[in-house]
Amino acid sequence: MTPSVLEVVLLVFVLTSALGAALLKDTLAAVMAFAAYSLGISIIWVLLQAPDVGLTEAAVGAGVMTILLLIALANTVRPSEDQLFERVRPRTVLAVGAFVLVMGATVPALPAVGATDSPVGSGEVTDYYLDNAYEETEVHNAVTAVLAAYRGFDTLGEAVVVFVAGVATLTVLRTEAFA
Amino acid sequence: MVNVEAALLVGAGAFVAFAIVGLYRILQGPTMHDRVVAVNVVGTNTVIAIALVAGAYDNQMFLDIALVYALLNFLLSIAISKFSVEHGGVL
Numbered sequence: 001m002t003p004s005v006l007e008v009v010l011l012v013f014v015l016t017s018a019l020g021a022a023l024l025k026d027t028l029a030a031v032m033a034f035a036a037y038s039l040g041i042s043i044i045w046v047l048l049q050a051p052d053v054g055l056t057e058a059a060v061g062a063g064v065m066t067i068l069l070l071i072a073l074a075n076t077v078r079p080s081e082d083q084l085f086e087r088v089r090p091r092t093v094l095a096v097g098a099f100v101l102v103m104g105a106t107v108p109a110l111p112a113v114g115a116t117d118s119p120v121g122s123g124e125v126t127d128y129y130l131d132n133a134y135e136e137t138e139v140h141n142a143v144t145a146v147l148a149a150y151r152g153f154d155t156l157g158e159a160v161v162v163f164v165a166g167v168a169t170l171t172v173l174r175t176e177a178f179a
Numbered sequence: 180m181v182n183v184e185a186a187l188l189v190g191a192g193a194f195v196a197f198a199i200v201g202l203y204r205i206l207q208g209p210t211m212h213d214r215v216v217a218v219n220v221v222g223t224n225t226v227i228a229i230a231l232v233a234g235a236y237d238n239q240m241f242l243d244i245a246l247v248y249a250l251l252n253f254l255l256s257i258a259i260s261k262f263s264v265e266h267g268g269v270l
Contacts, residue, residue, distance in 0.1 A: 006195065012199060039198075046232050059247070
C-alpha cells in the first residue's frame with residue numbers, strides 16, 4: 001500500500017505539531033500547537049472512514065481540551081519565556097527514541113486497513129454479536145449493544161473515571177459547578 | 180470519475196500543506212496574536228480538507244464534521260483571544 005500525497009503531508013503536519021506541543025517553552029503556545037495537532041488528527045480519522053471518532057475528536061480534542069487547558073492556565077502562573085523551545089536532555093531523546101522504535105516494530109504485525117481476513121472482520125466474536133445482539137439486548141445498534149450491554153461493567157468503570165476526574169477538577173478549581 | 184476523486188484528495192493534501200506553513204507560524208510566531216491567527220488559518224484549512232475528502236469519498240456525513248469544526252474553530256479563536264487580552268477570562 002503506497003501512501004498518498006495527502007497521507008504523507010498529514011503525517012508531517014501531525015508529527016510537527018505534536019513535537020511543538022511537547023517542546024514549546026511557553027505553555028499557551030503549546031496549547032495552541034495541541035489544538036493544531038487535534039485538527040490534523042481529525043482529518044486522519046475522516047480518511048480512515050471513522051466519522052464518529054472524528055466528531056468526538058472535534059468536540060473533545062479541539063473544543064473541550066483547549067478550553068480546559070486555558071482555564072488551567074488562567075488559574076496558574078505562566079512563566080515569561082526566555083527561549084522558544086524546552087531544553088531536552090540527550091538521555092530523554094534516547095529513551096523516547098527507543099520506545100518509538102519498539103512500538104514501530106509492532107506495526108507490520110497489524111492487518112492492513114480494511115482487510116477482510118482480520119480478526120475483527122472474520123472472528124467468531126464479531127459474528128456472535130451481529131447474530132445475537134438484538135435478541136439478547138433488544139438494542140438496534142450493534143455497537144451500542146456491545147458498549148452498554150456486553151461490556152456494561154467496562155463502560156461503568158469508564159463512567160466512574162470520568163466522574164472522579166470531574167469531581168477532582170471542581171476541587172482543584174475550588175468551585176461547585178462547571179460554569 | 181476516478182480522476183475527480185484523485186484531484187480532490189490531492190487538493191486536500193495541498194490544503195494540509197498550507198496548514199503546515201501555518202504551523203510554522205504557531206511554533207515560531209513571535210507574538211501571541213500571530214499564533215491566534217495561525218491557529219484560525221490551520222482550522223479553516225482543516226475544514227476545507229475535510230470537505231474535499233467528503234467529496235472524494237462521496238460521503239455526506241463527513242460534511243457534518245466539517246461544519247462542527249467550523250463552529251469549534253470559531254470558539255477556539257474567541258477563547259484564546261479572550262484569554263490573551265484579559266488574562267483569566269476564557270469564556
